[in-house]
Amino acid sequence: MKNWLKVILLGVGGFMVQPALAALNVMACEPEWGALSKELGGDKVSVYVATTALQDPHHIEARPSLIARARSADLMICTGADLEVGWVPLLQTQAGNAKIQRGQPGYFEAAPQVLMLEIPERLDRAMGDVHPQGNPHVHMDPRNIAKIAVALSERMIRLDPAETEYYRSRAKSFSERWQQALTRWEKDAAPLRGVAVVGYHKNMSYLNAWLGIREVGSLEPKPGLPPTTSHMGELLVRLAKDPARAVIRSPYNDPRAAEWLAGNAKIPVVTLPFTVGGSDKAKDLFGLFDDTLARLLAVGK
Amino acid sequence: MFKRNLVAAAIAFAFSGPAPAQNSELGKIREEINQMREAYEKRIQNLEKRLSEAEGKAGKAETAATKAESTATKAEQVSARAESAASSAANRTGENAFNPAVSLILQGTFAKTSQNPNQYQITGYVPSGGEVGPPKRSFGLAESELVIAANIDHYFRGVAILAIAPEGGIEAEEAYFQTLSLPRGFGLKGGRFFSGIGYQNERHQHTWDFQDAPLVYKAFLGNQLKQDGLQLRWVAPTDLLVELGAEISAGDRFPGSGRNKNGVGGSALFANLGGDIGASTAWRAGVSYLSVSPNARAYSDTDSVGGAVTNTFTGNAKLAGINGVLKWAPNGNASYRNLKLQGEYFQLKQDGALIYDDTAGTNGFGGPVSGNFNTKQSGWYAQAVWQFYPQWRVGYRYDALRFGTVNNGIVNNGLGPVAADFPALANHRPTRNTLMFDWNPSDFSRIRLQFASDKSRLGVTDNQVFVQYIYSLGAHGAHKF
Known part of the structure; x- marks a missing residue:
């Protein structure tokens, strides 16, 4: 009888505890932030990307698989600037994960790290689906990626301070390679x-x-x-x-x-x-x- | 010179602080920044020109290049700093910066029905007392919904959805708090909220794919079950969505009723599983169970000679349901084409006693008559909605209710009233076929045409045509899967 109870408790306990293979569970709203997380986090992060290049990030549904992934995320990386306004707020309220709420270190937005373009002077839905904070597709300028990388690396360090050295060195290496590539791209x-x-x-x-x-x-x-x-x-x-x-x-x-x-x-x-x-x-x-x-x-x- | 201007601007901003920044001032600063940018760009271009000119003279060119580059970075840094100051000032506009997200839903219909909507009834099923009938004929305003939501603090979020009835009056459709920071996947909701049972129940009427609720929702839940109570949800830490929920409530809405008793009047349990199949398909399947104890739940009927009767039920009602939804879009990109399949089945069991009271009408038995009453009835619907072109959708729904068994002790035991004195409970199998087309010019508007052939009433077919509009003003809503 007691053994039987133990088995059940252990089973439930095992179910509740996350397999801690990687230090940081990262959920990236778009593939570019997934890729950046891998560059900066290496094998200290495990990255799940919520959308693919074939999907319009404006029109994603907070589907069950995303809620399940958001539940276990330590860090959620999104573009922000209302790009994900139709689905990320639902993930935040439905996943039961305190870490990824707005204002918490586990929720990172890329757009506020850079200069926004096309900030509308006047806000009116008759102008189409405009974003009050400006055009959200900031990742198409690689100079923005460099800035976002700095902020994101700092965020990873804040969430996983034990690996500070590791993240610093990866950020440095990425930044150097990125600057070289940038020079090449601008020349080409x-x-x-x-x-x-x-x-x-x-x-x-x-x-x-x-x-x-x-x-x-x-x-x-x-x-x-x-x-x-x-x-x-x-x-x-x-x-x-x-x-x-x-x-x-x-x-x-x-x-x-x-x-x-x-x-x-x-x-x-x-x-x-x-x-x-x-x-x-x-x-x-x-x-x-x-x-x-x-x-x-x-x-x- | 530019730098000095900039410092002045920055200082001006620092002192203006959180006070409402004037648009003209912001515009001026933006313009200034733009001018600065242009000026620097020109300088950079000049330097670049010099650079290319100097290409032959390698040494000189190199210094020019470094100079150009350093000037460029400097320009960028300066303008970045200035602009971020400007934009942060624009974002913070004092007290109203904390205003919650507000949106207003406007809805209305034009209805043509072959039967009188005021006499609507789902024959064979205890009337739910909700407003389950079709909308009124001709032009009609539907409920306008005011949605207000915001994080209250770091622990709670608050949501209020107020329905403004066309005839006047405001009803709290939903008004609840929700926790943001419970650990281990838990979330608690309290106040008034749509129950988590079923699939469609939690979704607001303006997000439904048809103008009206499935018959099974009309018959067993009075359109949609609202709970005044608490809901605890838990999401498992798995890649497959495993979501479990439990609710306790006053249990005062159909199939429950007002009880005027201490303690918990109703409870509900639900479990949902969900995931993806490849990149194109997402699914969710759920089971749910509701248990309430109605106390003197009454409905009006007429006896076989047309006298008014009030029937009152006291006992237990248990509603069990299964539901599933599957959504498909090529590569998961729903913008152009997508398909949504949805179906639900519910079974309602009621067990208790019924009091037949015709004393206000025919008064054929010298007083109210009571007897055992138990029922076991079920119903289901299945629907498909296909977006075949951006903005355009077509949908079809089939509804059916199964009469099942109704053991009415009053009739069975020959206490007086006969089956004909319970016309609302006459043996009947309601069905309905519904076809809809809608046009969605943007995320904020929908215009729908819907045809239905509704056999809810015994022996009568109601042919319905509805034209419906749904508009959403204000904050962009986020709709549940």
Whole structure:
């Protein structure tokens, strides 16, 4: 009888205790932050990425698997700036995890670490799905990644101080490699300065600002609204006067609209990986920008 | 020179502190920063030009390059600092910075029904007393919902959802607190909230995929079960979602009733499992159980000669249910196409005594008559909603209730009243077919057309056409899976 009770208690106890293989359980809202966590945390973190490059981070549901993962996360890394407003708040209230609540060290937002672009002067939903804090797609400028890496590394140290030296050295190594890559990218991308393109969603603004690419227009008539035929007609008229070199889309944007416009304007569609995993070559953050530049240079030179 | 301006601006900001920053002032500073940026950019470009010119003379070029680079970084640092000062001032606007998230849901219908909606009844089932009938004919305003939510402090979050009825009056649809910091996956909710039983029960009406609730919800839960009480939830530390919940409440809503008794009047248990199948499919399956003890739960009926009757039930009611939902979208990207399948089954058992009181009407038996009353009835629905194009969805739902067994001691034991004196409990198998189309121009609006052929009433088919709008103003809602 007593043994029987012991077995049950042990079973329940074993079920309650997390297998502590890694020091930090990281849940990244988007693949870029998952990749950055791996760069900075190495084998001291175990990373779960909530979304893929084929999913629109604005429109994710707080589905059961995400609630289950959020339950055990020590650190949740999201973009912020209301990008995940439709799902992260639900994960926070439903997962029963005090660590990842807003204001706790276990909840990290990337966007507040950098300069935001396109902060709306006026807020009105008639302008589409605008974000009060500014355009949230900050990771498309690698200089932002460098800043976010510094803050994220500090956050990991705060949550796991025993491994301070480890995180410091990884952050240093990453930062050095990133600076080298940045110099290389900026040199390679020089021909892209001033090149005109048509975007899909306003999710390449930081890339454009970094490289000096000029976005003539977006397929979406307003941020977050699907392309309409009338808007695409207007775009074609505008392109006749002010030609663009390519139509840029990310893997989660509808290819049909991009192809229609590109076909009519007789320019190519360039699908940029947008985030880690968005193309075969974008295996990590370095690959993301290597491949992004290669694809742009293929049409922009 | 630029630096001096900047320092002045920074000082001005430091002193203006948390006081409401004026937009014009912010604009000015932004403009100044932009000018600075442009100026630096020009300088950098000049330096770059010099750099390229000097390419032949390697030594000189190198110094120019370093200079250019250092100027660039400096410019960036300076402008970053200035802008972050400006933006943080903009974000903090004094007292109202702590305002909760507020949103307002506006809804209305245009209804055409072949039967009188005022005589709506689900024949064969004890009336739930809720507003389960179709909306009124012609134009009609539905409930407007005011949603207010915020973190109260580091321990609690508060949510209030107030329904403003079209005829006037405000009802607290939900008003609860919720813990944020219980350890080990626990969460406690208290106040008034939609019970965690079933799948659809916890979801607000404006997020439903059809204009109205499934028949089984109308018959067994009066549309939707609200609890005044406490709910404890636990999420297991597993990759598969394992969620267990328990509720205790006053148990004063159908199938319970007001009791005027101390202690707990009702309890509920639920368990949900959920996960992903690949990247494209997500699922959730659940079981739930509700137990309440209605005390003198009354409903009005008419006897076989048309006299008014009040039937009163006292005893136990137990509702058991299973539910499942499956959502599919190509690669998990629901923006363009997605499919949602949903189904639920409930069984309601009631055991107790019924009092038949026709003294206000025919008064055929010289006073109220009482007898044993137990029922075992069930119902289910299944629905599919397909978004075939961005913004456009089509959905179909089938509803059925199973009459099961109704043992009415008053009738069985020949105490006087016969089956014809209980027309609301006549043997009947209600069914309904519903088809809907909706257009969702943005996350904040939905316009729906719905057709239904509703056989809730014995021997009658109600053909319904509804046009419905749902608008959401203010804060972006986060909807449950």
